[in-house]
Amino acid sequence: MTSVADASMDVVVCTLLTCFVPNTPAVLKEVQRVLRRGGAFYFIEHVASTDESSWTSFFQKVMNPTWQLIVDGCNIRKTTWKDLEDANFSELNLRHIYAPTFLKLVNPHIIGYAVK
Numbered sequence: 001m002t003s004v005a006d007a008s009m010d011v012v013v014c015t016l017l018t019c020f021v022p023n024t025p026a027v028l029k030e031v032q033r034v035l036r037r038g039g040a041f042y043f044i045e046h047v048a049s050t051d052e053s054s055w056t057s058f059f060q061k062v063m064n065p066t067w068q069l070i071v072d073g074c075n076i077r078k079t080t081w082k083d084l085e086d087a088n089f090s091e092l093n094l095r096h097i098y099a100p101t102f103l104k105l106v107n108p109h110i111i112g113y114a115v116k
Contacts, residue, residue, distance in 0.1 A: 035116040089114035
């Protein structure tokens with residue numbers, strides 16, 4: 001977003017993007033750069049299963065290397081919620097949900113918003 005001026009956006013929306021980027025903290029830093037004070041960042045992302053003993057978690061671990069090759073680098077084991085927690089937004093409203101997708105590997109999602 002280098003062409004976007006600092007503190008020039010009221011809202012940034014991110015949907016199913018962070019699984020493809022190698023450096024999620026850098027993306028969140030850029031989001032904060034372009035947001036004005038009080039601006040909102042809305043997101044929905046598929047993430048790693050939080051239940052490490054689940055079948056979903058097991059299959060995510062086993063399938064992730066192949067998945068990344070087949071789906072152009074998409075990482076189904078990202079813990080994006082941790083990056084959001086560490087990004088120092090003034091407010092973070094985040095929920096873990098299971099999206100109604102036909103493929104269990106990508107059912108775990110996070111949804112919410114953060115305020116600069």
